[in-house]
Amino acid sequence: MTSASLRFGLVGTGYWAHMAHAPALASTDGIELAAVWGRDPRAAAALAAEYRATPHEDIETMLAAVDGVAFAVPPDVQAPIAAAAARAGKHLMLEKPIATTDAGADELAAAVAEAQVASVVFFILRFRAEIRAWLADVTARGGWTGALSSWFGSSLLDSSPFNTPWRRDKGALWDLAPHIIALLWAALGPVTSVTADAGPADVSHLILHHLGGPSSTVTVSQNGGEAAAGFEAYLWSDAGRSVVPRLPDDPLPPLRTALAELAGNIRSGRTGHPGDVGFGRDVGHVVAEAQRQILARRPG
Numbered sequence: 001m002t003s004a005s006l007r008f009g010l011v012g013t014g015y016w017a018h019m020a021h022a023p024a025l026a027s028t029d030g031i032e033l034a035a036v037w038g039r040d041p042r043a044a045a046a047l048a049a050e051y052r053a054t055p056h057e058d059i060e061t062m063l064a065a066v067d068g069v070a071f072a073v074p075p076d077v078q079a080p081i082a083a084a085a086a087r088a089g090k091h092l093m094l095e096k097p098i099a100t101t102d103a104g105a106d107e108l109a110a111a112v113a114e115a116q117v118a119s120v121v122f123f124i125l126r127f128r129a130e131i132r133a134w135l136a137d138v139t140a141r142g143g144w145t146g147a148l149s150s151w152f153g154s155s156l157l158d159s160s161p162f163n164t165p166w167r168r169d170k171g172a173l174w175d176l177a178p179h180i181i182a183l184l185w186a187a188l189g190p191v192t193s194v195t196a197d198a199g200p201a202d203v204s205h206l207i208l209h210h211l212g213g214p215s216s217t218v219t220v221s222q223n224g225g226e227a228a229a230g231f232e233a234y235l236w237s238d239a240g241r242s243v244v245p246r247l248p249d250d251p252l253p254p255l256r257t258a259l260a261e262l263a264g265n266i267r268s269g270r271t272g273h274p275g276d277v278g279f280g281r282d283v284g285h286v287v288a289e290a291q292r293q294i295l296a297r298r299p300g
């Protein structure tokens with residue numbers, strides 16, 4: 001930490017704040033974890049004490065004391081707080097999905113654009129070094145016909161620390177599909193349409209069309225059981241397949257990369273980033289349309 005460090009406040013005091021955002025903020029060059037806010041003041045005080053940060057009971061007071069804000073709260077809690085932070089001129093390290101409604105995502109993206117603050121959304125696959133190298137290779141080669149992908153998680157098991165109310169409510173469609181859409185968007189081009197249906201065990205199936213012609217499929221579930229858990233994805237063409245590297249086993253290196261890129265943009269006055277709030281909004285619109293179709297197909 002130097003006198004020139006950017007001061008960040010953390011919103012949220014749950015498992016993900018403890019195991020990812022707080023340690024990443026505290027260990028990224030040029031960033032200081034200066035403040036913590038949570039709805040439970042005792043949890044905020046305990047997390048802040050671990051990092052010699054200042055706990056805040058009032059979010060406005062925290063916003064006044066920082067340059068940027070990182071989020072580890074449910075998406076529809078994040079969206080209005082992040083919009084208020086942007087209006088207060090604070091830069092944003094956001095979580096995916098940025099909201100679970102088109103209106104929430106649009107309002108946040110508009111607030112960020114109007115305030116001209118920098119933003120990055122932590123689509124974790126896009127910040128893993130091995131996946132970035134793979135993306136650079138497959139986009140340089142081009143010519144892909146499409147992709148197949150599946151991600152079966154186990155977050156809805158009783159024993160999982162990720163078994164949180166918003167995830168139980170929104171499922172893998174909102175939790176896991178944004179990660180894969182963000183990846184396939186970069187690999188195959190912008191998504192121009194989605195067709196979606198659901199199956200048992202929190203399964204959502206998405207068919208995506210990408211600008212210029214490629215198509216891809218995404219199947220996600222957070223409740224298929226531990227024995228079936230796993231992530232698989234590959235691009236294909238008549239020349240063969242290219243398999244996406246495995247998922248990150250430690251969120252800290254990719255999160256530090258995201259934070260370092262956000263800090264770099266803040267210092268140089270840039271607001272645009274390939275994974276900024278506008279991209280988060282666009283990914284969210286695809287998921288929201290998939291959600292509408294799944295609800296419309298549901299019997300009775």
Ligand SMILES: NC(=O)c1ccc[n+]([C@@H]2O[C@H](COP(=O)([O-])OP(=O)(O)OC[C@H]3O[C@@H](n4cnc5c(N)ncnc54)[C@H](OP(=O)(O)O)[C@@H]3O)[C@@H](O)[C@H]2O)c1
Nearest residue numbers: 012013014015016039040072073074075095096122124164
């Ligand atoms: N990028 C990734 O790879 C990745 C991985 C995991 C999670 N995430 C994202 O991180 C976010 C949080 O994840 P999570 O669900 O697993 O949560 P979590 O870590 O359990 O944390 C939830 C936090 O939000 C707080 N909270 C819940 N409802 C609230 C409300 N109405 N007002 C204020 N605070 C509230 C909780 O407070 P209490 O403790 O008082 O309940 C807790 O501090 C989600 O957006 C998720 O998508 C991203």
